[in-house]
Amino acid sequence: MRYDDSDRAREVAERANALMEEVVLPIERERAGGMAVSSGTVAELREAAREYDVYAPQIPEEYGGMGLSFRDSLPTFEEAGRSLLGQVAMRVDAPDEGNMHLLELAGDDLQKETYLEPLVAGDLKSGFSMTEPMQGAGSDPKMIRTRAERDGDEWIIDGHKWWTTQGVEADLLIVLARTDPDAHPYEGCSLFLVPADADGVEVVRDVPHMGGGSHGASHAEIRYENVRVPEEHLLGELNEGFTHAQERLGPARLTHCMRYSGMAQRSLDIAKAYTSEREGFDSTLSDKQSLRHRIAQAETELHVARTAIRDAADRIAAGDEARVPVSMCKVYTANVTQDAIDLAVQCCGANGIGKDLPLSDFYESVRQFRIVDGADEVHRRVIARAAFEDVPEEELEPLTRFGDPNRERSTDR
Numbered sequence: 001m002r003y004d005d006s007d008r009a010r011e012v013a014e015r016a017n018a019l020m021e022e023v024v025l026p027i028e029r030e031r032a033g034g035m036a037v038s039s040g041t042v043a044e045l046r047e048a049a050r051e052y053d054v055y056a057p058q059i060p061e062e063y064g065g066m067g068l069s070f071r072d073s074l075p076t077f078e079e080a081g082r083s084l085l086g087q088v089a090m091r092v093d094a095p096d097e098g099n100m101h102l103l104e105l106a107g108d109d110l111q112k113e114t115y116l117e118p119l120v121a122g123d124l125k126s127g128f129s130m131t132e133p134m135q136g137a138g139s140d141p142k143m144i145r146t147r148a149e150r151d152g153d154e155w156i157i158d159g160h161k162w163w164t165t166q167g168v169e170a171d172l173l174i175v176l177a178r179t180d181p182d183a184h185p186y187e188g189c190s191l192f193l194v195p196a197d198a199d200g201v202e203v204v205r206d207v208p209h210m211g212g213g214s215h216g217a218s219h220a221e222i223r224y225e226n227v228r229v230p231e232e233h234l235l236g237e238l239n240e241g242f243t244h245a246q247e248r249l250g251p252a253r254l255t256h257c258m259r260y261s262g263m264a265q266r267s268l269d270i271a272k273a274y275t276s277e278r279e280g281f282d283s284t285l286s287d288k289q290s291l292r293h294r295i296a297q298a299e300t301e302l303h304v305a306r307t308a309i310r311d312a313a314d315r316i317a318a319g320d321e322a323r324v325p326v327s328m329c330k331v332y333t334a335n336v337t338q339d340a341i342d343l344a345v346q347c348c349g350a351n352g353i354g355k356d357l358p359l360s361d362f363y364e365s366v367r368q369f370r371i372v373d374g375a376d377e378v379h380r381r382v383i384a385r386a387a388f389e390d391v392p393e394e395e396l397e398p399l400t401r402f403g404d405p406n407r408e409r410s411t412d413r
Contacts, residue, residue: 001303003310005075012057012068013075016090019052020079024086028358037085045089046122056091056120058255059100063112064120065091070251071313074258078306081262084361091122092259095165095217098252099126099174106191106236106244115172115193127170129161129194129222130245136160137176139378141242142185146224148177148192155179155192155234157200157227165372167220168206170196175224176241189241193233200227211364250326251316253373257309257333260369261302263362264337267344268298270357274348291347298343301336308332324386327379334369334376341366 005013024045031037049055058073059065068076073092080086087093096119103116118124131137137144146159157177164173173194180188194201202225206218236244272295275285285291309329315322341362345352352359370376400406 001306003075003306005310006072008068009072009075012054012066012072013079015052016054016057016076016079016086019049019054019089020082020086023048023052024083024089028083028085032355037088041085042088042122045085046091049089049091054090056100058092058097059120060104063104063117069317071310071317074254074309074313077255077258078262078265081259082266083358084365086262087259091120092255094252094256094259095128096126097255098248099128099172101251102128102174102191102244102248103235105247108232110232111193111235119172124171125166125169126172126174127164127167127196127220128248129164129167129173129175131163132160133162133221139375144176144178144185144189146175146177147181148175148179148190150179151228153231154228155231157192157194157224157229159224160222161224162207162219162221164220164222166217167222168203168218170220172196173201173222174235176245179241180239183239186242188239190238191235191241191244192229193235194224194227194229198227198229200225209368211361211368246321246323249373250321250323251313253326253330254309254313254316256369256373257305257329260337260366261305261309261333263366264298264302264340267341267359267362268295268302270359271295271344271347274351278349285347294343295347298336298340302340305329305333305336324383327374327382330374331370331376331379331383334366338366338370 027041027045046055053066054076056065057068057076058070059067061067076090077092080090080092091097100116100119103112103119107116115124115126119126130141132143132145135143136146146157146161148155148157157175159175159177161167161175164170167173173196175192175194176189177192178185178188179190182188196203202223204221204223207221209219272286275291278285308325312322312325312329315325341359345359345363348357348359351357354360398406398409400409
């Protein structure tokens with residue numbers, strides 16, 4: 001399929017494809033199934049990405065990236081998504097990718113020099129510490145209970161977070177906290193840059209979770225007790241934390257969509273290769289009509305998802321927040337990619353659930369996509385609210401109501 005991508009976007013995506021085919025996938029295939037990736041391998045992959053000129057395409061050149069626009073970066077994100085190692089190699093891996101974007105948008109010059117440039121280089125890791133345990137902020141972020149109070153030229157943070165992706169490994173934590181208890185949470189929260197080794201930061205545990213995979217990140221439970229950070233560690237504007245978080249989450253949802261669509265496409269490619277060779281009941285599995293139709297449906301749905309993602313990205317590039325299109329992309333792509341990967345596992349039978357192929361790692365990874373960055377139900381709520389904003393009541397004028405005879409439509413004239 002060809003999409004309305006710029007020549008520059010196609011050129012970089014082609015180089016990313018070459019990196020995947022010539023470096024990343026061979027390394028993936030020669031590793032034992034389920035084996036963790038060493039820091040040495042990560043360094044090797046990132047050096048290769050630099051050699052192929054596809055390293056951090058979404059980051060401005062002044063901070064160590066390639067300077068592509070958000071829209072032009074998307075095809076490369078999809079190429080990277082074909083392997084869990086590809087995302088790490090090209091430095092488009094979550095959560096650092098979204099956190100780098102947030103620092104680029106909201107950080108001042110000193111914050112960018114101190115944190116953004118080392119993040120882009122791969123010298124630091126970060127976590128976005130927003131979600132709280134029950135009954136704190138989760139799908140309803142207004143329930144936030146973490147607080148930050150000013151004390152002279154410092155802020156004191158107290159709170160309890162969990163599901164901070166990469167929180168165990170993080171050098172830097174971006175923490176959302178309530179700074180104006182009298183204001184609505186959407187207008188009274190702020191973001192803070194908190195070094196992971198600051199006094200009072202306690203990583204309680206890595207929450208056991210599905211989808212560890214070959215390069216699975218932690219999901220940390222973290223306590224913040226009397227954590228002091230200087231005034232200059234306020235990220236962005238005071239009490240605009242939710243606004244800045246939304247600036248991060250909108251594009252991050254689309255980059256998630258592209259990474260997972262790449263994963264789903266590779267899963268289908270594996271399934272097509274396997275069923276073209278595997279024989280059963282007097283023919284190859286790929287000759288069975290019902291299976292061919294299911295593959296065709298999955299390919300169709302992925303095409304629709306890719307098209308919608310590009311449309312939403314174009315709207316963001318034009319200055320539109322695009323909340324509803326982004327929610328549509330997120331909930332649709334999450335379900336489409338999950339179904340495609342599940343189909344690939346089924347097509348490959350025992351080899352689908354085994355670890356010789358990457359499908360089982362993909363399967364474990366994709367299930368979280370329907371929860372992280374907003375559960376399906378939250379996005380459907382956003383879509384439904386917009387859908388019911390302007391209901392055309394005139395469409396029901398021809399109907400008859402109890403006690404109100406519809407004489408205008410009577411045939412007895």
